[in-house]
Amino acid sequence: MCITKVRIIDDNNDGKQEKEKEAFALTTASELLIKGSENPCMNPMVELGTDPTLSVSFHHINKWFYDENRTLFEIALGKPLREFLDKNPTHMSLFNEAMASDSQMMKLALKDHNMAxxxxxxxxxxxxxxxxxxxxxxxxxxxxxxxxxxxxxxxxxxxxxxxxxxxxxxxxxxxxxxxxxxxxxxxxxx
The missing domain is CATH 3.40.50.150 (Vaccinia Virus protein VP39)
Incomplete structure (x- = not known):
């Protein structure tokens, strides 16, 4: 959120008057968290990144640096992420939604880049x-x-x-x- 100046048209008995007032508005980045807007919605990616079961994995990064054979998720969850997701449909759904929402960013990345x-x-x-x-x-x-x-x-x-x-x-x-x-x-x- 940021503070911005907005124009307000006050339609009173004397006619229309324009005033400027300060108001809160969404930043460009925060608009990406709103479902149903013209921009892709990154909300599922944020939900995945803040899910307590999965985000606890990042507390094990130190162990992961010294373990050449296992992924971060294997260290934290005791099994590969795919295996964990296969046994936890709610997390699998969250993961798939997050990956799909991340893919929606391609719309913004490709906008006006026809030569890509x-x-x-x-x-x-x-x-x-x-x-x-x-x-x-x-x-x-x-x-x-x-x-x-x-x-x-x-x-x-x-x-x-x-x-x-x-x-x-x-x-x-x-x-x-x-x-x-x-x-x-x-x-x-x-």
Missing amino acids: FQGLESIVDVGGGNGTTAQIIGENFPELKFIVFDLPHVVIGLQSSNNNLSFVGGDMFESIPKADAILLKLKVRI
Whole structure:
């Protein structure tokens, strides 16, 4: 929140008068937390980052620096994040909503940047989840062919009405489908 000057039109019996008053207004960053606005809503990402069960992991960063074999979540939760999420549907839903809301930021990132993917015919979105990022980019660049590549149990049954978007299951540490470019938006080792 910030204090800003707003113009108020006072319609009294004498006619309209304009006055300036100080009032509270949202900052550009805080507008990203409002659902239903024209901007993407980052509220699910904030909820994920402040969830007590998951955020406690960051209290274990010191241990993680000295442990070469386990992820931060394995140290804090006693199991890999994916395994934890698979056994906790509420957290899985929160995680998926957060990843999708983070992908919505692509709309702002691509706004007025039509040359971002110039010269490319295909992109593979590694760890692309439900395809939100690929769909957003595809709306702005319909000539591109997209492959959303994620773990098989993530993409199983996912389909797109867009002929330029397909879902492929696999392990990025074994191989990645061929494309002109690889998109790694956010790497979360889960």
